[in-house]
Amino acid sequence: MKGPAALEGTTRARPGAFGFLTDTTLCIGCKACEVACKQWNQLPMDDFGFTGMSYDNTGDLGATTWRHVAFIERISDREGRRPTTLAPFQSNWLMLSDVCKHCVHAGCMEACPTGAIIRTEFDTVVIQQDICNGCGYCVPACPFGVPALSPLDGKAHKCTLCYDRLKDGLEPACAKACPTDAIQFGPVHALMDRARARVSELRAQGVDARIYGDQALGGTGGIGGLNAFFILTAPPEVYNLPAKPELPQRRVLPAFFTTALAALALGIATLFSFRRVGRMHHG
Amino acid sequence: MPGLGARLGRGGATTTLASLADSDCIVIMGSNMAENHPVGFRFVVKARQRGATVIHVDPRFSRTSALADLYVPIRPGSDLVFLGALVNYVVNHERWQTDPFFREYVLHYTNASVIVSTDFRDTEDLAGVFSGYRAEQRRYDTASWHYAGQLHPVEGERWPCRPLVEPERDPTLQHPNCAFQLVKRHFARYTPELVEEVCGVPRELFLRVAETILANSGRERTTAFCYAVAWTQHTIGTQIISCCALLQLLLGNIGRPGGGILALRGHATIQGSTDIPTLFDLLPGYLKMPRAVPEHATLAGYFASERPATGLWYEMPKFLISLLKAWYGDAATPENDFGYSFLPKIGGDYSFQSILTMMEDGIIKGLFVMGMNPAVGGQNARLARRALANLDWLVVRDVHEIETASFWYDAPEVRNGEVRPQDIRTEVFFLPAAIAAEKDGTFTNTHRLVQWHDKAIDPPADARSEAHFVYHLGRRLKELYADDDSPAGQQIRALTWDYPTTGPHQEPDLMAVAREISGYRVADARPVAGFHELADDGSTACGCWIYAGIVTPEGEHRAKRRRGDERASLDWGFAWPANRRILYNRASADPQGRPWSERKKWIWWDPDQGRWVGYDVPDFPATKPPDYQPPPGAKGLDAHPGTAPFIMMLDGRGWLFVPHGLVDGPLPTHYEPWESPIPNLLYPTQPRSPVAPVFLRPDNPYHEIADPRYPYVITTYRLTEHHTAGGMSRWVPWLAELQPAGFVEISPELARELGIATGDWVVVETARGSAEARALVTERVQPLTIAGRAVHVIGMPWHFGFGGLATGGIANELAALIEDPNSLIHEAKSFTCTIRKGRLREGKAP
């Protein structure tokens, strides 16, 4: 088993896979990605209200929010001293444009009992809206909390990586709208190479950067990597991302196995109990 | 605009956004660039990728600060002290004094060596005012500011229009009255210690900024400044901007790649709206609107008082007469002064704030409001709404039913019963407007770039474009006045108003308008190639000389071009004038015409071709050699030597000392904002601008300096998610949900003092009014130590109003009517207030 360091910057994405590199060090928190996504996909306005969570009034990915910019203010240290010299690139106010990770091995897709969730020719994960019957099993099956059921139409929704745009040779709406190219679209392996180089460059400048979505962090536990992955400058939990999630379906076989064992034991015990009845009768 | 115009010649960004990628140091001050210019900010990020240092000086740690290398918290309204201290640091620094680059640049390209009249007295001599101050009239007589050895200009003249006498100069820059020494003396007390006292910036931090800026200026490196309305919207706003121009001239950054000053204009086509102006005192191309004074009664009189003998403005008659031909067509003949008498003449201050008071006083009876929302966006918004309520009629054209259209039934004062709709006599017409994607047109944005946008979809129902409205209004007016021989009638009848129309709704053909703006020969309608082809005999027509040539002789609109590259992107849109991207780019070469360095070459003199070549269109006569010396009595651009980059200026130099053009002083001076918690530590007897126009009205009360009732400094600003007064964003669900409610940003220190938690309702109050909002307690705002005591700063976005999906208290109800004396812009970036926990009316449901 490879140690974590060896897995850094590696992904098991398939050769023709397309995805995102979201480099949070370039993000200016403008939310153009959120708006472009909503506008292209004609998604309705969400729950509405002032949250007081810095500049994040969106809160979370959901059935009608497929890009969500998170804001984490880390202005001062614990003594309340505010710095004037800042780390290179985006720092002290972390901003992350969260999105569906389009996992190499996707929990939502494996959970889906209707076959509505498929992997496209771009290796992205898409929920076919004409098939989904809203069973909602994909929702808790996602280790990152991405898909959600919409109360408007009863079905599960999430980012499609602009499947319709990709089919016409266009890049996804969010990547197109991003003014600083924090969101980069392209072949996953090329993006991963770029991300590795960028992380080295950042670390050389003293930034605590890491890839989230390689096999060492985020794309762990059988997930194999995230086709939409990130460069972070803090531990994933800071951004509300799980550090080492697991593909939930890895537990299916072992769980059926223990259940079968229990069934065997109880079955034998039941048979014995009734055997005595039968024997007592005959006897 | 006047800030840059007075020192450099044109009121606009001197460089391009893309050029920022070539900067070695970018100072963003008076601006929240990442939030308000996110697309332009990509070039700052590019510069950062290449190793540039990004410095953000701002009262709040914003989304721009997050991407900076150095964040400098500063008290709102104290920017001039900071900039002045930079000037002081630079001119006293050993490297600046010994590096030959600075000496060469400053000596040849600025008026540093000019000797100023001995009548001149600095603020240091007169405890805070310059010589010539008339206290009762609150204005300066600028006669004593002139150059020594020059003809005394007649009072009231905009520029000295007599042939220029070459002023006395001291090339050693040692003469005590030379411009350079005056600058040095003027800023001598702007020390790092003063910065710490007045701005709240620790002196070490200030010195770090100064060192970084100076280290990144010179032959091999350039520094750029980016600013926006947090410099403009002060009673000394023009001088703050002008001080930056002064500094950048001293540092030799003007006209060079990666240098210059980026005036980050605000909403779409705001630059265009001063180019082809919606300002009352300008004609297209920054010609001055004639005034109702005897000198301007005739065209000749106008030129006599406005047209200088030197510089490009010498060609003014060609620009103005071509404009008149465009507007009045055949009705403009040499015999009738080309229709000059048809032009309205202005008789006073009709700036926005003045208009509000005139409406409230019943002088102005009717108003068109197009794409603006004064009920929310106007200073002293309550007064603005009272003004609207006093009109006879009001026409509002907008995409949504903004507060300016709905105030009469929905404003807070109506909701709480103070005012009854039936008592408002205004007849309000609300007309739906088309948005950008529903109409053809151009935007002229920051750095003077004109870009065409195509109509993508028809507007819905009755929504129409502005062009449609104005065109058909004009048509109907012409019909109405068809038989009217009065002066007013003649004005209307003389107008050319014959654009072809297309479509079922008869939309005017905007390419026809574009061709008129671009200019053409009257005889055969052939487009002119540029403003150099304009004539003053009525043979050419041109709607705006700085846009001349934007439509090619082949009929292509250059604003439609979309070919970018790594240099000047000359084929992406059109940058006025004449597609020059970096202005004053003659200064990118040394006095001999060679690039200052290989790294920073931009244009240079090619002796073989006998012309200026390089990456950009030269902002200079193409074939004038660097060693050209003007013969005596030369006029126009011929009067400038081959080493004069600032072709709009009289002497072709950038002005360190400004003898004419700014009404509040030839040198930038710090005064406190009109409302400030502390006195003016620099000039205790002159705390405020001595010439800022004030509106002394009962409904516009001002706070005293250090008014104990209003101890906190408040600054208002924008967020990325919303647009100005909210008319285009608060009704849009996707934008409204991003920032759904008005809020106030306060520091944890202040919040602790007042017992306020994030999410609480708070009420901000001034003598003008109150506004309620949610509190956001954040460390991004901090108290500053000013003059030894803690001063709290409160930040409040001003987008919110009572209409639409995203609502909130109206921040502008807190502000007062007060203007910068040059630009007549309001002071919104620094005034005082108080704040309390609670709601406007207790017992309201949360």
Next chain:
Amino acid sequence: MAELRARRYRRAPGEPVSTATRESYYGLPVIHGPHWHWPIVFYFILGGLAGGSAVLAAAARLLGGPPARPVVRAGRYLAFLAVLPGPLLLIVDLGRPERFHHMLRVIKLRSPMSLGVWGLIAFSLSAFLNALRQAVDDGFFGRSNRLARGFRKLPDRALAIASTVPAFFLAGYTGVLLGATAVPLWARNALLLGPLFLCSALSSAAATLSLLLARRSQNDRAEQALAQVEFLALTGEVTLLEAVRRKSGSVIGRPLRRGAEGRAFAGVRATTAAALVLHGLALLLPRRWRQRLGLLASILALAGAFLLRATMVFGGHRSADDPAATFALTRSDE
């Protein structure tokens, strides 16, 4: 997302927004929880009841002889009747009920829900056939008409044997279904939930059958067998409950200790333990007391089964909403 608004960040006066992100992102959940509520809780219970009944009926049929025939009869009918509402509950729970048949487009071996759909169909068919065969024997179709003769051709023993696998599947797969998600409480206990639900299914089925057959005094032996099965299943249940409690730990196990779900979990443990104790006591006591205690134990066991499913489903909601639980589950070991 209505919960998001309710979670609007409230802090102490003067506390900056940044403190809310010290341990988690403003306390917001990392994952999305399932939407399942009471319909699914009842499906779990009824499914377990049905599966357990079928197992008991099969064992009784195969080895129990004539004394166990009431068990066979009651078990087969109970299995069929208990499973009847199941598909309806599932269909109603769908966001698009009219598309329920889309479940039949595929079968995915790694999706417990896909397997569950097919397993439910298989079980429903087998329960129906078993009940039909039983109904023939019980004379519902008359004695000698064509229908009765036709149905009597169904192989009785084979049907009983064939029902066991679907029955066990139905009884236990729901635990696997829960475990194959990212919900911390379920994921951490993935190996235990299937066996736990299985035990609960068997004990609740045995308890129900005991209660149904309580009046017939001649079925002492059959009753005893049921009580024995109940006892063994309860033993398994109590053990597994303790295992779940320990495996969950202090963070992931929070729903098992706090709030309504915590009280419900305490109730599960109490009722199952009490039922177990009562059964044990009943073995030592004379018949009259044995019967009474046994019935009481059965009631407690049923209550426990109900509380168990409710705890697990609603506890899952709590667990999904707890970012600390997700981080405990997915912590980096650096």
